[in-house]
Amino acid sequence: MTVEDLRELAEKEQARQAEYEHRILYCSSAGCVSSGCDAVKNELKKAIGELDLSKKCEMIGTGCLGLCGEGPLVFVSSGPTLYQHVDAAAARRIVEEHIGQGKKVKENEIDLNDPFFASQKKIVLENMGKINAESIEEYIAADGYEALAKALTEMIPEEVISEIRKAGLRGRGGAGYPTGLKWDIVRKGVADQKYVVCNADEGDPGAFMDRSVLEGDPHRVLEGMAIAGYAVGANQGFIYVRAEYPLAIDRLKTAIKQAERLGLLGNGIFESHFNFRIDIRIGAGAFVCGEETALLRSVMGRRGRPKVRPPYPSEKGLWDKPTVINNVETYANVAPILRNGSGWFAAIGTQKSPGTKVFAIAGNVKRPGLIEVPMGIALRKIIFDIGGGTPEGTKFKAAQAGGPSGGCIPTEHLDILVDYESLQTVGAMMGSGGMIVIDDTSNMVEVAKYFSEFCMDESCGKCIPCRVGTKHIYMMLDKIVKGEATENDFDLLKELCVMVKETSLCGLGQSAPNGVISTVRFFKDEYLSKLKKSAEGNTHLNESSSVPVVKEA
Amino acid sequence: MSVITFTIDGEQYSAKEGDTILQVARDNKIPIPTLCYLEGLSTFGACRLCVVEIEGSPKLFPACTTKPTESMVVRTSTDKLKKYRRMIVELLASEGNHQCAVCVVNGHCELQDLAYEVELDHVRFPYLFPKKSLDATHKDFVIDRNRCVLCTRCVRVCHEVEAAHVWDIAGRGIDCEIIADLNQPWGTSPSCTSCGKCVRVCPTGALFDKGAAVGEMQKESGFIKFIVNARNKHEWVRTAHEEE
Amino acid sequence: MVQPEPKNHPSGDNRFKLLDRAITKYHASGDALIEILHVAQGIFGFLENDLMVYIANALKLPLSRVYGVATFYHFFRLKPQGEHTFVLCTGTACYVKGANEIQKSVEHHCGCKFGETTKDNKVSLISARCVGSCGLAPVAVLDDAVAGKLTTNEAVRRIQQWQEEKKEVAA
Numbered sequence: 001m002t003v004e005d006l007r008e009l010a011e012k013e014q015a016r017q018a019e020y021e022h023r024i025l026y027c028s029s030a031g032c033v034s035s036g037c038d039a040v041k042n043e044l045k046k047a048i049g050e051l052d053l054s055k056k057c058e059m060i061g062t063g064c065l066g067l068c069g070e071g072p073l074v075f076v077s078s079g080p081t082l083y084q085h086v087d088a089a090a091a092r093r094i095v096e097e098h099i100g101q102g103k104k105v106k107e108n109e110i111d112l113n114d115p116f117f118a119s120q121k122k123i124v125l126e127n128m129g130k131i132n133a134e135s136i137e138e139y140i141a142a143d144g145y146e147a148l149a150k151a152l153t154e155m156i157p158e159e160v161i162s163e164i165r166k167a168g169l170r171g172r173g174g175a176g177y178p179t180g181l182k183w184d185i186v187r188k189g190v191a192d193q194k195y196v197v198c199n200a201d202e203g204d205p206g207a208f209m210d211r212s213v214l215e216g217d218p219h220r221v222l223e224g225m226a227i228a229g230y231a232v233g234a235n236q237g238f239i240y241v242r243a244e245y246p247l248a249i250d251r252l253k254t255a256i257k258q259a260e261r262l263g264l265l266g267n268g269i270f271e272s273h274f275n276f277r278i279d280i281r282i283g284a285g286a287f288v289c290g291e292e293t294a295l296l297r298s299v300m301g302r303r304g305r306p307k308v309r310p311p312y313p314s315e316k317g318l319w320d321k322p323t324v325i326n327n328v329e330t331y332a333n334v335a336p337i338l339r340n341g342s343g344w345f346a347a348i349g350t351q352k353s354p355g356t357k358v359f360a361i362a363g364n365v366k367r368p369g370l371i372e373v374p375m376g377i378a379l380r381k382i383i384f385d386i387g388g389g390t391p392e393g394t395k396f397k398a399a400q401a402g403g404p405s406g407g408c409i410p411t412e413h414l415d416i417l418v419d420y421e422s423l424q425t426v427g428a429m430m431g432s433g434g435m436i437v438i439d440d441t442s443n444m445v446e447v448a449k450y451f452s453e454f455c456m457d458e459s460c461g462k463c464i465p466c467r468v469g470t471k472h473i474y475m476m477l478d479k480i481v482k483g484e485a486t487e488n489d490f491d492l493l494k495e496l497c498v499m500v501k502e503t504s505l506c507g508l509g510q511s512a513p514n515g516v517i518s519t520v521r522f523f524k525d526e527y528l529s530k531l532k533k534s535a536e537g538n539t540h541l542n543e544s545s546s547v548p549v550v551k552e553a
Numbered sequence: 554m555s556v557i558t559f560t561i562d563g564e565q566y567s568a569k570e571g572d573t574i575l576q577v578a579r580d581n582k583i584p585i586p587t588l589c590y591l592e593g594l595s596t597f598g599a600c601r602l603c604v605v606e607i608e609g610s611p612k613l614f615p616a617c618t619t620k621p622t623e624s625m626v627v628r629t630s631t632d633k634l635k636k637y638r639r640m641i642v643e644l645l646a647s648e649g650n651h652q653c654a655v656c657v658v659n660g661h662c663e664l665q666d667l668a669y670e671v672e673l674d675h676v677r678f679p680y681l682f683p684k685k686s687l688d689a690t691h692k693d694f695v696i697d698r699n700r701c702v703l704c705t706r707c708v709r710v711c712h713e714v715e716a717a718h719v720w721d722i723a724g725r726g727i728d729c730e731i732i733a734d735l736n737q738p739w740g741t742s743p744s745c746t747s748c749g750k751c752v753r754v755c756p757t758g759a760l761f762d763k764g765a766a767v768g769e770m771q772k773e774s775g776f777i778k779f780i781v782n783a784r785n786k787h788e789w790v791r792t793a794h795e796e797e
Numbered sequence: 798m799v800q801p802e803p804k805n806h807p808s809g810d811n812r813f814k815l816l817d818r819a820i821t822k823y824h825a826s827g828d829a830l831i832e833i834l835h836v837a838q839g840i841f842g843f844l845e846n847d848l849m850v851y852i853a854n855a856l857k858l859p860l861s862r863v864y865g866v867a868t869f870y871h872f873f874r875l876k877p878q879g880e881h882t883f884v885l886c887t888g889t890a891c892y893v894k895g896a897n898e899i900q901k902s903v904e905h906h907c908g909c910k911f912g913e914t915t916k917d918n919k920v921s922l923i924s925a926r927c928v929g930s931c932g933l934a935p936v937a938v939l940d941d942a943v944a945g946k947l948t949t950n951e952a953v954r955r956i957q958q959w960q961e962e963k964k965e966v967a968a
Binding site: 307465471492 | 596597598599600601604612613615618636637640641644645647648677678679681702703722724725726727728729
């Protein structure tokens, strides 16, 4: 395929789509599949057939439409109108009234001017609700593979990296390491073979951003990986997806086949000398494999046990070769940056954290779902304007950001701006983007216990502080919850948390105590009220025993 | 070969390129406690006892895998490090079933030595009293998993030196265990060569010779360095220094 | 321990042909151990000792390596499962929305804990980390179908249905 072929294909597909007056896009992501979108799809199809409207409209399964709690969702391009809680009856009415008579179905309509939509800025999710998740032609019609074509035909690898660096793209998987810098190290590494790896082992409970991207727009990730491969000089990529995401795995398999068929993956892409293959590796249920060195070991068929860094994967990764490893969302940002230029990207978000971030909001919130917002947005805006706040009759207590490695952000810090550095100042972290809203019906000590149990179960067992330390942290929290712990136990817990954080081998152990440390910092009273009064009847703690805040490296 | 000059605990030392902080410290008789580390085997970096502070970084670094850089300033025994090392040994003591008084290696045990070194006079964490298995099916040796600290020296020596790969780790987290082949009785292992290297390198009484009574079993792990040097560098004569 | 010959499995079990095909696809590379274990579990339902010996032979891996990998990942099962599986999501969103209440009632109803199978071998209770349907919390996966916004009563009712199925057949 040449660049001209690609553009021709795009125009042909655009013309095909223009023939239809309406495009009905039903959400075919796992959330809506669970809400029963199959029945909706069948009814839509039946109704279109019966009313003989197939020349007027086409029906497409698309990526996540965002409002996962209100599913199944259906989007009609004319209007444009988004419908919620669509059941079979509503599906028929949409076809009969909206398509047939041009009248919207008011009962199911969602106001698109609602802050849920208005506050968002879509880059990674730009194709959600626009294209068929299983069609490479539709992706190409939406400027897909245009960035890869540009990189291969107009740019040398150094220019690609320089563009990513100028854009200021930072790793979306957690710590926010500059992507361009990482690529540059791999590019400079001298080796006969290099690799590109995509971390799609989205293990944080409460996070489903990567899953939605893989299910709704898989080609975007493949394109990003191929560009990375060209930039660093790798001809082989691996996507490591967790086994819990069967739909994402299916869609990826389909997408890889489609791309290979069109010559967008394989040998001599766009008639250049660049060859690139992508293989899928399926995880098997181990949270620790989200840690990059553990993930690489798992790709090589081993126990997912992290290794001491350095050496970093960019020097010695898969089979000891230089390896780029980024997560799904990072790769999803690459193509738009090359298409629109680094200046465009750098102007979005904040200076230190440019671009957008996808969050999955869930928990005690009125409108759980998938959102994409510019970096630097106030947390309050995410939770109250977009998420709609907590359910009636309850009060907001904390937002848990960053999964088990993250921390809880209380009411007094609601005005914090969401970027990498700010979140760390309150002991939380960006993590991969899971955001759980907790209201006053939850006890924070029990929340901490939940996270510590998670970390204990997911510890790989390699280093002593994490293997044994997380067990004791969990046992002590259990003792506190049961009301059997004393002040001494509480002091020991705090001491242990700091020690596990500082001495553990990998990111899992180093961040495992964060849930406890942050709840002790902001919700100390809830701990104190559960402690047994000591013999002197004195539960007052002196200041020197409070948990020191450990600075992040 | 370039030489690096750096500081450990206020004194200047030089290191050859590729040396780790631990190697330089050992060569200069600076004590840094270790458990999973064994000269001659690959480094594992898991016990975290050898962590040191490096000026300019808030993080701690394992001395066994960290290589010094020019004018690096390393501290090996600050109060914080001593406290953490003590806690690590404390955690180990609570994890297994370690009863020195009835143990075959009483008096010759690396875990016991560590406990003395860090002045562990009591354990503040509740003992976990795990129910681990004892396997005496092998004709010469016994494995008592109650005394295992999961340092994986046995796994590494069996794979890297004997090349039989009898041992590996099964399970995850606190449930990790050393297993032979398909988690079968050691005596039925088709791959075990009965060489006994795993028994020699085990730092505790988890692996021991059959018939050894309390305090009788003395380990001798220094021979691994000898074997590896003999193979790689053709140094067939053991020096007194290596005997220790 | 009997070491079955790679290829032509002595049992004559055709399922080994399927497994061999996967092994060939991955060039019998030891690095593909996890992929092969996935395939093997898909074909045989769980990883029996003989099956692991077969795989170790085919991929030229030490037995203990295969066993170590199989027990590291929660997805792999070394024991057979019940007829039905009830996978409860214990992710944070589901936790906040009361998954632990469902867990308690279901365990009470089944008389066994999560990670176990009922005595009649009818239902296996499994807990999952996060199935990624957080917008619908609390969530369970009942025989591969996701049930969102699940209540305690509904969970127990669905399990009861499975259990009564058997009685009807027996009657």
